[in-house]
Amino acid sequence: MRPFQRIFQGFLLVLIDFYIGPVEVFPDFIGYILIAGALTRLPLEWREVRSARVLALLLAVVSIPAMFLGQPSPATNRLVMDLDLLTFYHHALGVLKLFLVYFLFEMLIHWASDREEKALIKRAKKLFSVYFYIHFAYYALLPFFFNTPDTYALPAMIVAVGAVFVVEISFILLLRAYDKEHQKWNGIQKDDPL
Amino acid sequence: MNKKILMIALVVIVVSWGANLWYYQSKQLDEALFLKHYYAEVDTFEIYYLMNKQDPKKVQSIEFSDGTVMYPDYKNTGFPQDNPRMTFNVLSESTHYWMASAQFDTKEVTRESIDHQGEAIITMDDGEMIVADIGTIITEEPPERSGVFKQDMSSGGSDGRSTQSYTVKERIKIEDISSPFPELTDEMLIKIHHTASNGNRTTKGHLPDWYEKERDLEWEKVAGVNLPAIDYPLIVEQGDHIRQTIQHNKDALNAYWFPLKVTGTMENGKDFVERFLVYNHPSFTSDQMDELVERVGDE
Numbered sequence: 409m410r411p412f413q414r415i416f417q418g419f420l421l422v423l424i425d426f427y428i429g430p431v432e433v434f435p436d437f438i439g440y441i442l443i444a445g446a447l448t449r450l451p452l453e454w455r456e457v458r459s460a461r462v463l464a465l466l467l468a469v470v471s472i473p474a475m476f477l478g479q480p481s482p483a484t485n486r487l488v489m490d491l492d493l494l495t496f497y498h499h500a501l502g503v504l505k506l507f508l509v510y511f512l513f514e515m516l517i518h519w520a521s522d523r524e525e526k527a528l529i530k531r532a533k534k535l536f537s538v539y540f541y542i543h544f545a546y547y548a549l550l551p552f553f554f555n556t557p558d559t560y561a562l563p564a565m566i567v568a569v570g571a572v573f574v575v576e577i578s579f580i581l582l583l584r585a586y587d588k589e590h591q592k593w594n595g596i597q598k599d600d601p602l
Numbered sequence: 603m604n605k606k607i608l609m610i611a612l613v614v615i616v617v618s619w620g621a622n623l624w625y626y627q628s629k630q631l632d633e634a635l636f637l638k639h640y641y642a643e644v645d646t647f648e649i650y651y652l653m654n655k656q657d658p659k660k661v662q663s664i665e666f667s668d669g670t671v672m673y674p675d676y677k678n679t680g681f682p683q684d685n686p687r688m689t690f691n692v693l694s695e696s697t698h699y700w701m702a703s704a705q706f707d708t709k710e711v712t713r714e715s716i717d718h719q720g721e722a723i724i725t726m727d728d729g730e731m732i733v734a735d736i737g738t739i740i741t742e743e744p745p746e747r748s749g750v751f752k753q754d755m756s757s758g759g760s761d762g763r764s765t766q767s768y769t770v771k772e773r774i775k776i777e778d779i780s781s782p783f784p785e786l787t788d789e790m791l792i793k794i795h796h797t798a799s800n801g802n803r804t805t806k807g808h809l810p811d812w813y814e815k816e817r818d819l820e821w822e823k824v825a826g827v828n829l830p831a832i833d834y835p836l837i838v839e840q841g842d843h844i845r846q847t848i849q850h851n852k853d854a855l856n857a858y859w860f861p862l863k864v865t866g867t868m869e870n871g872k873d874f875v876e877r878f879l880v881y882n883h884p885s886f887t888s889d890q891m892d893e894l895v896e897r898v899g900d901e
Binding site for chain 1: 607608611612614615618619621622623625626629656695696697698888
């Protein structure tokens with residue numbers, strides 16, 4: 409089993425939001441189950457791996473209802489973002505996912521540091537900061553859309569969602585790079601537990 | 603990226619959500635807010651109201667102060683699955699509110715007229731009942747026109763200025779121009795200008811020469827005498843022109859449609875009553891909506 413490939417697949421499922429009516433075709437909870445399963449193949453003595461696993465399992469459970477609830481606004485065509493329980497729920501899941509990614513980044517840097525993969529460490533550290541600052545800004549600015557005229561809120565929302573999308577893609581590409589590195593290490597060091 | 607930054611960011615996110623939701627909640631109206639209306643001699647009219655964008659409602663019925671109950675005519679608006687702005691007949695919007703109107707047609711009720719003053723009982727489509735002062739609505743039949751005026755042109759713009767020009771068909775003596783709502787006309791500027799028959803040259807299908815010249819002039823330079831300062835009687839010869847220019851009060855957060863009654867005598871000694879229409883179609887800016895909410899809150 410290739411744990412980084414499995415984590416990559418899990419995040420790809422989480423990233424893809426495709427609905428038929430209110431039903432999500434690729435539900436997020438399957439993605440989180442894949443991630444939680446993959447983490448059992450990584451050193452469980454690492455605190456960040458254990459934390460990430462707990463969070464992945466928690467997310468798998470709490471995101472089950474999301475499969476049937478459909479997407480939040482702007483479906484109502486009234487506001488850039490609706491103020492309802494569905495919106496809160498979706499963003500609460502997003503913030504919880506942020507904690508999961510935090511521990512995954514720590515794990516990735518730990519793994520690359522053990523192997524002295526300087527290029528990979530540099531890349532992961534750089535993306536770690538960018539990913540979090542963009543997400544912090546996104547979640548902190550999001551509620552301002554409730555009190556901002558649509559003419560400003562709509563373009564700002566498009567830019568914000570675009571920025572978040574770019575860092576999410578960068579993150580899953582980083583997981584792909586780790587998977588390749590993992591395969592390379594497995595080829596060289598047969599005694600590597602991974 | 604360390605845990606401290608993560609925790610600080612989390613606190614910032616929570617504070618941002620809390621503060622924005624508190625502000626949002628503070629802007630919400632407890633119930634739809636109805637404008638004051640000044641309508642006279644109307645048979646169809648619109649009732650304007652402000653409502654929360656998050657929780658839009660339609661007017662289901664209005665019980666006027668004379669006991670008449672009327673149901674709005676929404677047949678020109680869309681189905682619920684269409685654009686909600688059309689469904690609710692939204693005219694303008696701000697961050698938190700929609701301003702919409704409900705249209706009424708007195709020809710559809712058996713009663714001949716409505717004589718409403720002050721508070722009405724409004725039922726919304728979710729069953730909520732609101733008692734609100736919606737102003738004055740009088741749907742009395744207009745008097746028969748004497749036909750001494752022939753309207754040449756009528757214009758209005760977003761700058762709040764409107765003009766109507768008439769040609770007088772026979773020699774008349776105007777003895778009074780009065781408003782059914784003097785408290786409202788006091789808030790706007792009205793000038794009446796009288797020119798001799800050769801003073802209003804127009805090319806067929808085009809606006810008069812003076813219209814282009816006066817359009818952007820300051821109020822003081824617009825031709826005419828202010829309504830309260832007119833020296834009656836005003837003798838107007840056949841073929842002369844009368845023009846009414848109004849500078850509407852942009853701060854007046856109300857809706858109106860009423861005639862200025864022009865009364866006098868014709869050449870044959872008979873009395874006449876003519877009407878110069880005064881009206882607006884409220885379409886408020888965000889600031890005006892906020893001001894309206896503030897004003898009602900103060901009352």
